[in-house]
Amino acid sequence: MFDMPTEEFRKNGYKLVDWISNYLKDIEKYPPLSQVKPGEIFARIPSTPPQNGEEIERVLEDIDRILLDGITHWNHPGFMAYFNSTSSGPGILAELLTAALGINGMLWKTSPAFTELERAMMNWFRQMIGLPENYWGIIYDTASTSSMHAIASAREQLNLGIREKGISGRNDLPKLTLYCSEQAHSSIEKGALVLGIGLDGVKKISVNEKFEMIPEKLEEAIREDIRKGVKPFCVIATVGTTSTTSVDPVDAIAEITEKYNLWLHIDSAYAGVTAMIPEMKWITKGWGRADSIVINPHKWMFTPMDLSIYFTRKPDILKRAFSLVPEYLKTQVDDEVENLMDYGIQLGRRFRSLKLWFIIRYFGVDGLAERIRNHIQLAKEFANWIDDEKDFERLAPVPFSTVCFRYNPGDKTEQELNELNEKLLENINASGKIFLSHTKLNGKFTIRLTIGSIRHERRHIEEAWSLIKTIARR
Numbered sequence: 001m002f003d004m005p006t007e008e009f010r011k012n013g014y015k016l017v018d019w020i021s022n023y024l025k026d027i028e029k030y031p032p033l034s035q036v037k038p039g040e041i042f043a044r045i046p047s048t049p050p051q052n053g054e055e056i057e058r059v060l061e062d063i064d065r066i067l068l069d070g071i072t073h074w075n076h077p078g079f080m081a082y083f084n085s086t087s088s089g090p091g092i093l094a095e096l097l098t099a100a101l102g103i104n105g106m107l108w109k110t111s112p113a114f115t116e117l118e119r120a121m122m123n124w125f126r127q128m129i130g131l132p133e134n135y136w137g138i139i140y141d142t143a144s145t146s147s148m149h150a151i152a153s154a155r156e157q158l159n160l161g162i163r164e165k166g167i168s169g170r171n172d173l174p175k176l177t178l179y180c181s182e183q184a185h186s187s188i189e190k191g192a193l194v195l196g197i198g199l200d201g202v203k204k205i206s207v208n209e210k211f212e213m214i215p216e217k218l219e220e221a222i223r224e225d226i227r228k229g230v231k232p233f234c235v236i237a238t239v240g241t242t243s244t245t246s247v248d249p250v251d252a253i254a255e256i257t258e259k260y261n262l263w264l265h266i267d268s269a270y271a272g273v274t275a276m277i278p279e280m281k282w283i284t285k286g287w288g289r290a291d292s293i294v295i296n297p298h299k300w301m302f303t304p305m306d307l308s309i310y311f312t313r314k315p316d317i318l319k320r321a322f323s324l325v326p327e328y329l330k331t332q333v334d335d336e337v338e339n340l341m342d343y344g345i346q347l348g349r350r351f352r353s354l355k356l357w358f359i360i361r362y363f364g365v366d367g368l369a370e371r372i373r374n375h376i377q378l379a380k381e382f383a384n385w386i387d388d389e390k391d392f393e394r395l396a397p398v399p400f401s402t403v404c405f406r407y408n409p410g411d412k413t414e415q416e417l418n419e420l421n422e423k424l425l426e427n428i429n430a431s432g433k434i435f436l437s438h439t440k441l442n443g444k445f446t447i448r449l450t451i452g453s454i455r456h457e458r459r460h461i462e463e464a465w466s467l468i469k470t471i472a473r474r
């Protein structure tokens, strides 16, 4: 009638750790992209729950028997799609400990070590990327959540009484608008739709030939909206956009947000971690002028899903927007401590900072920087290989570790090229060797290759390139 006996846990725990160790050691024997058809895995799972308990051994066996075919292996070095999210050894160990401790870190009192380790890790990470001390950080699950909290703070800063009176049924509120480039991530629009700004309250500013927001267009749009009687309140600059990893000109944008008194949020979910490398410091130009910044260690800092860091200079506004303390959560030390539930939509919180503690200590700042730097160098090399071939074409600059390109043998219309490259991507992914993703740039079907897995070595990039050439020219 109680939990699994200690000895049974110990024995099967070792077995699972063995499974994980072998899985990661032999990961290259799997295809990175799962090749199952929709519904295939579901059909293997009994449609009703077991009435009586089963041996845990049976469950462990079914990882292989039922799930494995349906796993897309994000930790596979042939995974070069989207942005990598890979699990390092120390990150996996920290997840295990998180589950064992089972802490809900809603209040300082519900585990002082939780709140204080998170504070310490935010200070470490702030220093690693060279942000000034007036930035306060908190961990959320994803960048989507972080950016939603940024937009909520920007709205709270307007003092429109939205916390008390809401938005619906009011005719005393102006139409609110926020601005981002047409290359910004869809999470910005999701934040707008959940906060009552609406999709039509998101103004997409056009970009230059390098896919960077044009600040003059931003100011034009703001002035036009003010003239029409709507109220601009927030601008999102993206440092490392999702399609091409372009970098919006933060300094020039900050000039405008300061002039019109708008909240400036920087979305650097993917690229932000590169700020720990001295030669990449340029990406943080103007960051000290931002009201908030989001960076995802779960993308390019070898942290298992999920862990997103949100920095803001105005935690008081975040707290004003979200703090709501029912009687049962009041404590005697509320005046002396930080209760993290006050700074966001969720009450319960997972012990995510353990992952940062394990990972930063195990690799060290230099070790992390060295790995990320290596990925950037490999991407530059890959971009050169593309540039050196007459029948391949690069479609965007490569500031980080993502390369946008297409096959272009030179005798095709744009329409034919789109079809050709779509087919090429399909064939590459069906090879079971690598997994790439795509985007559309100025109407062109674009293949994207991204490097950022902790398991990426030079040979993987060489093999990918040789495979891409072979399939394209076939």
Ligand SMILES: *Cc1c(COP(=O)(O)O)cnc(C)c1O
Pocket: 083, 141, 142, 143, 144, 145, 185, 187, 238, 240, 241, 242, 267, 268, 269, 270, 296, 308
């Ligand atoms: C990946 C990404 C996001 C979304 O990240 P989640 O953590 O999955 O919500 C947002 N913005 C940018 C620029 C991204 O690259």
